[in-house]
Amino acid sequence: MRPFTFTKAQDIHSAVKDISEKEHAKFIAGGTNLLDLMKIDVMQPQRIIDITGLALNKIEETEEGGLRLGALVTNADTAYNEEVHKRYPLLSHAILAGASPQLRNKATNGGNLLQRTRCYYFYDNTTPCNKRQPGTGCSAINGYNRMHAILGASEECIAVHPSDMCVSLAALGAVVQVEGPEGKRAIPFNDFHRLPENQPKKDSNLSENEIITSIDLPPEGFAENFAYLKNRDRASYAFALVSVAAGLQINKEKIIEARIALGGVAHKPWRDKKAETLLQNKEATKENFQKVADTILKGAKGYIYNKFKIELARRSIVRALMQAAKKE
Incomplete structure (x- = not known):
């Protein structure tokens, strides 16, 4: 792992300010994906901003009658939350189908949205990968591609998004709340992640200097069927x-x-x-x-x-x- 500096954000404003002013900076919460990628030198942030102290760790009602999932609530606490389990069992079941209990106890809702692909070639620094190093090619297209995309792929990348939680959020029609230097904005879930097209390195439409604050669930949760x-x-x-x-x-x-x-x-x-x-x-x-x-x-x-x-x-x-x- 390469050397990096470490700071702890005190509030959302300071977190956004810090990441906007520093190049090659990344937020960290649970770190279940970022730390793995840093250890194998796939991601090389020079500055880590700890956001675990921010007030984003609650699940609460929205004015519209849905639920607001704080970005720092763990996947386990979300899946076992009484209101989530009762009103949005699809989400609860999807979360519990993913990872292990240990990882669900550490991973956060915001981090789940931002996890990187598990493509073998993305994780292997010795192979060409447009997602890791644009312009080098996609090794998976003519390689071992058993886990790879069958929809929405491009000649640049055929990797897939690995999350279970995100699949249920897409079906539910959730909305991602984010905050950045220009203020707050809401991103419909189906517009949050991107297809690779000719920019496979970019996984989502979240700006590098924005932070996810919550995921809002609509009133209808398909709890019966x-x-x-x-x-x-x-x-x-x-x-x-x-x-x-x-x-x-x-x-x-x-x-x-x-x-x-x-x-x-x-x-x-x-x-x-x-x-x-x-x-x-x-x-x-x-x-x-x-x-x-x-x-x-x-x-x-x-x-x-x-x-x-x-x-x-x-x-x-x-x-x-x-x-x-x-x-x-």
């Missing part, structure tokens, strides 16, 4: 090959609203709003779910080792929707 399905190589502590967060509103056997988000398939949690509308006012049948799965995966592209993920994703979407509709 939901499912989080995660396909992985082993039963615990493994990243998703394909995951699906599904939420349905059903009234008199008809679907009023559907939410479907996929993980493990793209550079960001993948949600196709147009495909979701295909289920409006339709019955919750396997045939209708198969049609929407086909629509979501219409542009999917597999590579030599991950072509199986297209069919896996199709079956996973159908199964998650069947579980959400309580048909399975």
